[in-house]
Structure formats: structure tokens, C-alpha cells
Amino acid sequence: MDDQQFRQLLNRFGFSWSGYRKVRKGVKKRITKHMNALGCYNITTYLAELDKSDEVRKKCELLLTVSISRFFRDREFWKSLEKKYLPDLIDKNIEKINVWSAGCACGDEVYSFKIVWDCLRNSLGHLPKLEVIATDINPVYLEKACAGIYSSSSLKEVTEELQSTYFIKKKGKKRFEVNALLKKDVIWKTHHLLSDPPESKFDIIFLRNNVLTYYEDLLKKKAFRKILDSLAPYGFLIIGSHESLPFEPKDLIAIAPHSFVFRKEAE
Ligand SMILES: C[S@@+](CC[C@H](N)C(=O)[O-])C[C@H]1O[C@@H](n2cnc3c(N)ncnc32)[C@H](O)[C@@H]1O
Known part of the structure; x- marks a missing residue:
């Protein structure tokens, strides 16, 4: 998935391109795996799947979450x-x-x-x-x-x-x-x-x-x-x-x- 396609996906959810700057690579990997599992080999068909099914959309939203944290951050x-x-x-x-x-x-x-x-x-x-x-x-x-x-x-x-x-x-x-x-x-x-x-x-x-x-x-x-x-x-x-x-x-x-x-x- 290239940056342009990832941007399209983030736009669909109202997510920020700059916010994902440091984690883009890992998140793209997860999304690509999800796309492949659904048989979607381009972003257009994937976005169409998200529109068709709440379940797929929800799954994708969860895949876009980032859990990086640590004890006593700051x-x-x-x-x-x-x-x-x-x-x-x-x-x-x-x-x-x-x-x-x-x-x-x-x-x-x-x-x-x-x-x-x-x-x-x-x-x-x-x-x-x-x-x-x-x-x-x-x-x-x-x-x-x-x-x-x-x-x-x-x-x-x-x-x-x-x-x-x-x-x-x-x-x-x-x-x-x-x-x-x-x-x-x-x-x-x-x-x-x-x-x-x-x-x-x-x-x-x-x-x-x-x-x-x-x-x-x-x-x-x-x-x-x-x-x-x-x-x-x-x-x-x-x-x-x-x-x-x-x-x-x-x-x-x-x-x-x-x-x-x-x-x-x-x-
Ligand atoms: C990077 S972690 C931050 C964890 C902790 N607050 C910290 O600062 O170390 C971001 C967390 O926010 C959650 N999150 C993102 N969007 C959310 C939303 N709309 N509602 C609830 N949780 C959300 C993610 O699932 C993820 O677990």
C-alpha cells in the first residue's frame, strides 16, 4: 500500500496523516494483511468493502489503533x-x-x-x-x-x-x-x-x-x-x-x- 492509498483510508475515518507519521509502516502492514484476507487487492475494493459491512469497518478501525505506551511516560x-x-x-x-x-x-x-x-x-x-x-x-x-x-x-x-x-x-x-x-x-x-x-x-x-x-x-x-x-x-x-x-x-x-x-x- 503506498502513501496515497493509506491517506485515502485515513480520510475515510477522519484520521490525521501527520498523527500516523511515526507508525505508518507497521499500520500499513496490518491493513494490507486484512485486505488480502478479504481478497481486496487494491484500495478501491477495500474501501467498498468498508462501506458494505459494519463488521469489516469496525475491524479496520481497530487495526488502525496504536497501543504504544509505557509506565511513567513523561x-x-x-x-x-x-x-x-x-x-x-x-x-x-x-x-x-x-x-x-x-x-x-x-x-x-x-x-x-x-x-x-x-x-x-x-x-x-x-x-x-x-x-x-x-x-x-x-x-x-x-x-x-x-x-x-x-x-x-x-x-x-x-x-x-x-x-x-x-x-x-x-x-x-x-x-x-x-x-x-x-x-x-x-x-x-x-x-x-x-x-x-x-x-x-x-x-x-x-x-x-x-x-x-x-x-x-x-x-x-x-x-x-x-x-x-x-x-x-x-x-x-x-x-x-x-x-x-x-x-x-x-x-x-x-x-x-x-x-x-x-x-x-x-x-
Ligand atoms: C498510543 S495509545 C496511548 C495509551 C496511553 N494513553 C498513553 O498515553 O500511554 C492510544 C490508545 O487510544 C486508543 N484509541 C484510539 N482511538 C480511540 C477512540 N476513538 N476511542 C477509544 N480509544 C481510542 C487506542 O486503541 C490505543 O489503545
Whole structure:
């Protein structure tokens, strides 16, 4: 599949050409395999198949998802989350903290959060109740997230101390399973970010490296509006460190030193 054909496919879904820049090769390979399995040997017949069948279209959409992630991606942010952002939220005397990891892939981000939460419990003693909802469009990623087993490359930013506390090395393999404690209080759900958000107001929403990277402006705005509505007053929205908002909402303020962390002002 050449670039021109891949572009046609991305346009069909409203995906961004530049967003796929670094992952184009691998994604094209997956799509070509799907095309061959369907007996489509050019993009025109493949696009026609997508129009004919919702199932084929859905499969193709999933093949276009990219699950690249790792524990403590944007390491400095996680330190500030533990030392500043979470203590600030807890100071507001909230009884329960609701967290949404939107587009969570295989769970690295979710378990990173749970590690920070547990470290905070050890330093502060008492914490509010916690509920984490972790959603993704791709059920295969969610199954992996639920299992909580990772290769050493996902853990490259995890300190040895945290590794020995929160991970169990699988016998004979370079794979690590997260401690059962981290799996508690997490609800994993399939969810499309263009549909209505889970019913709750969230104190923290992670919206990192998914729609704001891979979608064209129109869809970015559509998804972003819905997500914003579900952010609680004083709640934090965290986007990817290389991403920007599709528009600047009046009630969101960027929190220095992280230009990708925003807090919603009180209503
Ligand atoms: C690159 S991973 C990012 C994982 C994690 N948030 C991080 O920053 O490390 C992007 C994830 O977003 C998911 N995704 C993409 N589009 C989505 C959509 N419309 N609805 C829900 N999830 C989506 C993909 O399936 C993938 O698992």
C-alpha cells in the first residue's frame, strides 16, 4: 500500500496523516494483511468493502489503533502528580476521587497511576476512596491490561525500588506482572471516545496520545467537547506532552510547569 492509498483510508475515518507519521509502516502492514484476507487487492475494493459491512469497518478501525505506551511516560509529570496535583485535590476534602483513563491501551498508564496512589497512601496515611475507569476502543488491549503482564521495555522508566515493590517477575521470562493490589478498584470497559463518556464526573482524566494525535481537527473537537463535560470542578485533564487542545476552553487553565496539564475552574 503506498502513501496515497493509506491517506485515502485515513480520510475515510477522519484520521490525521501527520498523527500516523511515526507508525505508518507497521499500520500499513496490518491493513494490507486484512485486505488480502478479504481478497481486496487494491484500495478501491477495500474501501467498498468498508462501506458494505459494519463488521469489516469496525475491524479496520481497530487495526488502525496504536497501543504504544509505557509506565511513567513523561516521568516528571508523574512526580508532580504525586507531590503536588494529587495532594491539592485531596486537600479539597473530596470523599471519593474518580479517575478516567480514556484510551488506556494495555494499562501502563492506569497502573502507573495506581502505583503513585499507593505511594501516596504510604506517605499521607489516609486517602479518599478511589475509582478508576479505564476505557479503550480495542477489546484486545483491554484484555492485556486486565492481565497486567508487561515486557521489560514497558518498565524502562520504573525505578528498581518500584519494580521490586509492585511487580512480580514471571519465571524464566523477561516479563513482569503487576501486583494484585494495583488491579483493585479498576473498571475496564470498551468505549469509543466519539460516543458519550462514562456516566460520572471525573477528578482526573487522562487523555493522552490518542484522539488528539490520531484524529483530524473536526473529530478531535467532537471527542474533546464530550470529555470536557465530564471533568469535575477543580479536576485535572492530562493530555500527551506533545499534544495541544483543539480549542481553548474558558474554564481550563494550564498548570505550570506542565503545559499539558489543565485544571478546570470551579463552576
Ligand atoms: C498510543 S495509545 C496511548 C495509551 C496511553 N494513553 C498513553 O498515553 O500511554 C492510544 C490508545 O487510544 C486508543 N484509541 C484510539 N482511538 C480511540 C477512540 N476513538 N476511542 C477509544 N480509544 C481510542 C487506542 O486503541 C490505543 O489503545
